[in-house]
Amino acid sequence: MTQKTEIGYNSKVEGEVIHTTVDAAVNWFRKNSMWPMPMGLACCGIELMAAGCSRFDISRFGSEVMRFSPRQSDVMIVAGTVTYKMATAVKRIYDQMVEPKWVIAMGACASSGGMYRSYAVLQGVDQILPVDVYIAGCPPRPEAVLEGLMKLQGKVAKEPWAKQHFKPTAQ
Amino acid sequence: MSTTQEIEIRDTAAKVAAADELTDVKGEKMVLNMGPSHPATHGVLRLRLEMDGEIITKAEPDVGYLHRGDEKIAENMTYNQFLPYTDRLDYLAPLANNVHYVLAVEKLLGITDDLPERCQYIRTICCELARVSAHLLGLGAFAMDTGAFTVFLHTFTEREKIYYLIEALTGARFTTSYTRVGGLSRDLPEGWLDELSKFLDEVEINFDETETLLTRNPIFLERTQDVGIITREEAIDFGLSGPNLRGSGVEHDVRKAQPYMIYDRFDFDVPVGTTGDCYDRYAIRILEMRESVKILRQCIADIPGGPINVDDSKIVLPPKEKVMTNMEELIHQFMLVTQGQDAPVGEIYFGAENPKGELGFYIHSLGGGTPHRLKIRAPSFVNLSILSQLLPGHMIADVVAILGSLDFVMGECDR
Amino acid sequence: MTTAAEFAQQLKNEFGKLISKPMEFRGEITVNVADASCITEVCEFAKTELDFDYLIDISTLDHYGEDPRFSVVYELSSISHRQQLRLKTQVTEEHGELPTVTSVWRTADWHEREAYDMMGVKFTGHPNLTRILMWEGYPHFPLRKDFPLEGKPTEVPDVAFTQTAPMDGGPFVTVASSENTTHREPRRRNPEDDK
Numbered sequence: 137m138t139q140k141t142e143i144g145y146n147s148k149v150e151g152e153v154i155h156t157t158v159d160a161a162v163n164w165f166r167k168n169s170m171w172p173m174p175m176g177l178a179c180c181g182i183e184l185m186a187a188g189c190s191r192f193d194i195s196r197f198g199s200e201v202m203r204f205s206p207r208q209s210d211v212m213i214v215a216g217t218v219t220y221k222m223a224t225a226v227k228r229i230y231d232q233m234v235e236p237k238w239v240i241a242m243g244a245c246a247s248s249g250g251m252y253r254s255y256a257v258l259q260g261v262d263q264i265l266p267v268d269v270y271i272a273g274c275p276p277r278p279e280a281v282l283e284g285l286m287k288l289q290g291k292v293a294k295e296p297w298a299k300q301h302f303k304p305t306a307q
Numbered sequence: 308m309s310t311t312q313e314i315e316i317r318d319t320a321a322k323v324a325a326a327d328e329l330t331d332v333k334g335e336k337m338v339l340n341m342g343p344s345h346p347a348t349h350g351v352l353r354l355r356l357e358m359d360g361e362i363i364t365k366a367e368p369d370v371g372y373l374h375r376g377d378e379k380i381a382e383n384m385t386y387n388q389f390l391p392y393t394d395r396l397d398y399l400a401p402l403a404n405n406v407h408y409v410l411a412v413e414k415l416l417g418i419t420d421d422l423p424e425r426c427q428y429i430r431t432i433c434c435e436l437a438r439v440s441a442h443l444l445g446l447g448a449f450a451m452d453t454g455a456f457t458v459f460l461h462t463f464t465e466r467e468k469i470y471y472l473i474e475a476l477t478g479a480r481f482t483t484s485y486t487r488v489g490g491l492s493r494d495l496p497e498g499w500l501d502e503l504s505k506f507l508d509e510v511e512i513n514f515d516e517t518e519t520l521l522t523r524n525p526i527f528l529e530r531t532q533d534v535g536i537i538t539r540e541e542a543i544d545f546g547l548s549g550p551n552l553r554g555s556g557v558e559h560d561v562r563k564a565q566p567y568m569i570y571d572r573f574d575f576d577v578p579v580g581t582t583g584d585c586y587d588r589y590a591i592r593i594l595e596m597r598e599s600v601k602i603l604r605q606c607i608a609d610i611p612g613g614p615i616n617v618d619d620s621k622i623v624l625p626p627k628e629k630v631m632t633n634m635e636e637l638i639h640q641f642m643l644v645t646q647g648q649d650a651p652v653g654e655i656y657f658g659a660e661n662p663k664g665e666l667g668f669y670i671h672s673l674g675g676g677t678p679h680r681l682k683i684r685a686p687s688f689v690n691l692s693i694l695s696q697l698l699p700g701h702m703i704a705d706v707v708a709i710l711g712s713l714d715f716v717m718g719e720c721d722r
Numbered sequence: 723m724t725t726a727a728e729f730a731q732q733l734k735n736e737f738g739k740l741i742s743k744p745m746e747f748r749g750e751i752t753v754n755v756a757d758a759s760c761i762t763e764v765c766e767f768a769k770t771e772l773d774f775d776y777l778i779d780i781s782t783l784d785h786y787g788e789d790p791r792f793s794v795v796y797e798l799s800s801i802s803h804r805q806q807l808r809l810k811t812q813v814t815e816e817h818g819e820l821p822t823v824t825s826v827w828r829t830a831d832w833h834e835r836e837a838y839d840m841m842g843v844k845f846t847g848h849p850n851l852t853r854i855l856m857w858e859g860y861p862h863f864p865l866r867k868d869f870p871l872e873g874k875p876t877e878v879p880d881v882a883f884t885q886t887a888p889m890d891g892g893p894f895v896t897v898a899s900s901e902n903t904t905h906r907e908p909r910r911r912n913p914e915d916d917k
Contacts, residue, residue: 175344177351178373178718179398179482182444186470189463204346221857222351222372225343251391254376255864255873256856275482371855378840379864379871414748543775543801546829557801564804653747656797656808658778669781669795682781684797692832721855 162297166210166236167289168198173209173233175226177216180243180275184215187278194278197285206232211288213281214265217245218258227264238292240284241267244274336364341706343372349448349710350717354694358703366698366706368691373721381681385647386412386488389681394482396683397719399444400437400662402473405486406430410567411657411668412488415650421617426490427569428610432503433485435599435606439510440469441662442592449589449711450521453530458520465513468506475499488648489623490616500607507600514596521589531585535697535709538583545693548686549664550591551713555583561660572609573602585712592714622648647676656684663687663716683722687715726751726805729772733807736767755811758794758820764809765796765826774798774807777823780833782841786867790814792843796823819844840865 172194176184187194188202203209206229218226230239241261244250247270249259261267268291271284341354351372357365377396381389393408394401410430413419447462470480475496477483485492521527537547542555552559560577562570578594580587616623620639629636650672658667664686671680690713698706730744730751741764742754755764768774778797785791790812798807813820822845823830834845835854842863845851853860861876862869 179395181350182398182481186463186467189467190460191464191467204344217373217375219372219374221374222343225372229344252375252380254380254871255869256374256376275480277480371853371857374855376864376871379869383871417748544828546777546827559801564801565806654752654795654808655748655750656779656806665778667779667797669779669797671781671783671795680781680783682779684779688832688836689829692829696828 158298159296163293163295167292170197170199170211170238170285170288170292171201171203171209172199172240173204173206173212173229174202175212175214175216175229177214177218177222178245180215180246183275183278184213184242184281187281192278192282194282194285197282197289199285206230207234209233210236211238211240212265213240213242214246214261214267215242215275217250217252218261218264219256220258221256223258223264226261230265238268238288239265240269240271240288242271242281242284243276244272247272250274335359339703343369346452349715352691352710352715352717352720354698354706356698356703356706361702361704363698363701363703363706366695368694370688370691370717370720373717375722377722378681378683381678383677385676386650386678387643387647390486391482391484394484395718396685396722397441397661397663397666397687397716398481399716400441401481401483402433402477402485403437403441403661404666405483406434407657407659407661407666408668409486409488410659411655411670412648412650414657415653415655415670415672416488416622416648417651418489418617418619418622421619422490423614423617424569424611425494425613426615428606429491429495429615430486431568431570431573432603432606432610435602436469436472436503438599438662439596439603440466442596443469445662445711445714446517446589446592449708449714450517450527452707452711453527455520455524455527458517461513461516461520465510468509472499472502472506475502487616487623489619490614494615500610503603504607507603511597511600514593518593522593528586530705530708531589531712533582533584534701534705535585535712536583537693537697541693541696542583545696546689547664547693548689549661550588550595551664551690553578554580554588554591556581561658561665565658567657567659573605575599575602585708588712588714649676650674650678658684661686663714663719664690666719685719685722687717687720688722690715691720724803724805726807729768729774729800729803729805729807732772733764733768736771737764740764750806750808752808752810755809758811758813761794761796761809761811762821762823762826765798765823768798768807768809769826773800773802775827776801777827777829777833778806780823780830780837782837782843782865784841784865784867792818792841794820794837794843813843818842819846821846822848824848839863842866 174181174184186192212230212233214226241247245252246261249257258264269284269288271280273280337358339356339358341356343351343353353369353372355367355369356363377392380392390405390408393404396404413422443462443466447459450458473483474480476499477485537551537555539556542552542557556579558577558579563577575598578591580591620636624643625636625639630640652672652674654669654671656667656669658665665684666686667684669682669684670678673679697709701709727744727746730753733753734741734744740756740760742756745752755761776799778799781795783793783795785793792813794811794813796809798809811820822834824834831849832854834848835851837843838845838851839853839855840863852858856864862874
């Protein structure tokens with residue numbers, strides 16, 4: 137059953153009452169406050185910082201708080217080359233994040249190893265983490281990072297939250 | 308006394324240590340692992356600190372978390388093909404890395420004297436612009452770590468202006484891959500020098516603003532003065548370079564000691580510190596940026612017209628009209644793209660003044676278009692080696708100030 | 723002002739047969755030290771008598787197929803005289819070690835660790851000769867010519883793994899040798915070999 141509108145508002149009903157589905161509400165809360173955990177490893181980290189600064193302002197999209205603590209963040213943005221030596225640390229930090237969590241692989245190195253096809257580089261962070269959005273570029277422009285975040289928001293908006301949390305009871 | 312000991316036992320490691328030596332009144336040592344993912348370590352550096360309370364007794368830096376195998380990759384690529392990898396070494400000043408790499412290759416090929424004047428001026432502009440950009444970020448990050456977040460936002464706004472200029476020049480905001488062996492990939496666009504002049508006026512105002520916020524700020528002074536003192540002998544013995552070396556009173560700037568390109572034509576000073584503490588290194592960076600602006604102004608005033616590439620089809624790709632019509636140029640184009648420039652047998656070392664220190668390339672060639680060995684002498688790698696000597700005796704909060712003042716980049720350190 | 727060539731000559735006068743005739747290429751002076759085990763004395767003399775107080779870099783070269791296999795290259799610089807000098811010495815594969823110069827310049831500590839990590843050349847007397855860029859326990863020496871660019875599968879302690887990087891169809895198909903590119907890296911790909 138597809139939904140045409142997310143909210144229904146009837147002004148004849150008293151004042152500020154909005155009808156919506158639980159899914160829509162929960163996903164709306166989640167996607168508009170995605171706190172990133174910036175795993176800024178290399179050059180892409182600088183563009184991530186630029187995306188967070190005044191010109192490109194990632195906090196317009198709700199990612200105001202760039203906390204370096206995995207326990208307090210929702211999305212891990214892997215920005216930069218992941219080497220085999222670093223892979224264990226990245227995985228450990230991902231495991232410490234609390235559900236629900238998502239991963240954005242930013243840049244060519246995080247998506248597929250980039251131009252470093254060598255003995256020390258993990259060919260894509262998706263070999264150790266489940267990635268939701270890949271952003272191409274070396275480094276991607278901050279606008280591309282924002283586009284990637286918006287794509288992730290689109291993905292989160294479609295998540296069937298209620299189905300996963302409420303099992304249908306036998307009638 | 309015994310009550311204090313019971314309260315102090317907070318973590319299991321200390322508990323175990325205390326259980327064995329109940330009469331040891333010296334205190335337990337705590338091992339703290341800082342990084343590799345840490346906001347203040349400026350990249351993936353891991354510090355293993357042994358502490359007695361707040362004072363550090365032993366420090367071991369652990370690098371290599373960003374080791375990507377650049378030197379082995381270089382053995383499989385022609386000299387021009389390796390250029391994008393040099394961007395990503397010190398990724399805060401990619402233009403400077405590009406220029407210094409091609410200068411090293413040109414030294415090997417022996418064509419340093421054949422470079423046209425305009426090319427040298429444009430390369431100098433690139434280097435100094437990259438120096439301003441790198442120091443802006445270094446200072447911004449240093450200030451942010453010591454608590455002054457506004458400075459970071461201010462310097463990043465100026466950097467956005469630099470990115471705009473660089474994008475007009477090379478096509479990319481950073482990771483530019485702008486220079487080529489024997490010249491440059493493209494000439495300056497129309498009106499770029501005027502934009503640059505306008506920017507230089509604006510950035511000097513920004514330097515004044517940053518200085519207003521930091522130079523006489525009592526909190527900043529408390530955190531950085533007499534913290535992380537590196538003596539002159541230590542600085543030379545540990546091979547430091549760049550602002551770190553000059554902060555300790557050693558007047559050594561590669562641009563003045565062994566001038567390369569056209570640096571001997573410009574009138575600029577080299578700031579040198581006295582105490583060797585974090586504050587001196589900060590002050591030197593601000594002054595160096597002002598000197599860079601001076602050099603840039605002189606470049607803009609004196610830049611000549613003319614070609615930007617060496618006039619030799621065996622080094623630089625010939626123009627497309629000739630390639631499509633003449634046999635000889637077609638063959639040269641083919642050989643340059645597939646085999647690369649034919650370097651002589653021999654080895655050279657070329658060191659240059661990168662914003663972070665002395666970036667050096669040691670190229671050993673057995674002939675042909677690819678190097679037999681390319682060693683990158685990274686200033687950040689050497690600058691970090693002093694940490695195990697420098698940190699013991701400081702408090703844990705000073706570590707952040709010291710790391711910020713040393714201004715290293717892990718992309719360069721680990722290659 | 724004393725030039726690098728004069729410094730090299732003074733070095734040769736002091737050590738005689740041990741030091742080769744200074745070679746000049748592109749304005750740089752290189753001097754070969756015949757016996758690697760005497761490198762510490764030579765460096766000590768260079769630092770104290772000739773004022774070469776700054777060690778810029780230590781590199782290693784792998785002459786795969788030749789004997790002695792490894793060369794170790796020391797770039798020295800004098801800050802007061804503004805001159806640079808290069809010292810080279812050779813190490814065979816069976817012996818594989820030479821004395822450390824950490825007692826002369828403390829910066830050699832990390833340079834020698836990297837040389838050990840990447841090339842497998844050991845430095846006797848080094849305070850802490852452990853791997854610095856690869857993780858501890860990595861069994862190979864990456865910069866040797868017989869080690870492929872794509873790596874070999876190994877285990878990383880605590881959790882992970884390493885695999886070889888995919889090189890199929892790419893231009894970086896290397897064959898380990900010291901020869902030039904055309905032999906080591908055949909660039910022509912046959913379309914029927916592409917998957």
